[in-house]
Amino acid sequence: MKNFIFYVISAVLIFAAAFVFTEYRMGTSPVLEEGSANLIYIEKVSAHSKEEINLRSEEAQAIIEILSKAERKNYRVKFTPVWQGDMKYNIHVTDHKNKQQFLTLGNVNVVYSDDSKGGYEIINSEEIIAEIDSLFEK
Secondary structure, three states, X not given: OHHHHXXXXXXXXXXXXXXXXXXXXXXXXXXXXXXXXXXXXXXXXXXXXXXEOOOOHHHXXXXXXXXXXXXXXXXEEOOOOOOHHHEEEEXXXXXXXXXXXXXXXXOOOEEEOOHHHOEEEXXXXXXXXXXXXXXXXX
16 A cells, blocks of 8 residues: 555656646746846848848837847757848847847747857747837837
């Protein structure tokens, strides 16, 4: 009887650990951590050109506020160098810990700090792109 209870408790703990691990991997996290962030640059990209957009401080802060709404998956994905035609925006941000973040938005939507290690897929990229587009239309 003691062995049976031990096996049941062990099985419950294993299933609980597997559930927590799966939920973490399938869950999401914000792209920018809590705290302040600085926009280094933002480029508007097309298949044939890149244009760095010079922003006033209010506009840069608005971009940071938009990016703070971005969510990413919790597991890394490998991605090859992104073809310029697949980009719409290329963004470089540093957070409050001086950690560099690079965001690529367009047909390929990833955030990474070191592309050799892969990056994280941004899941609400259409919303983020639409808000950035509307900011630049004003």
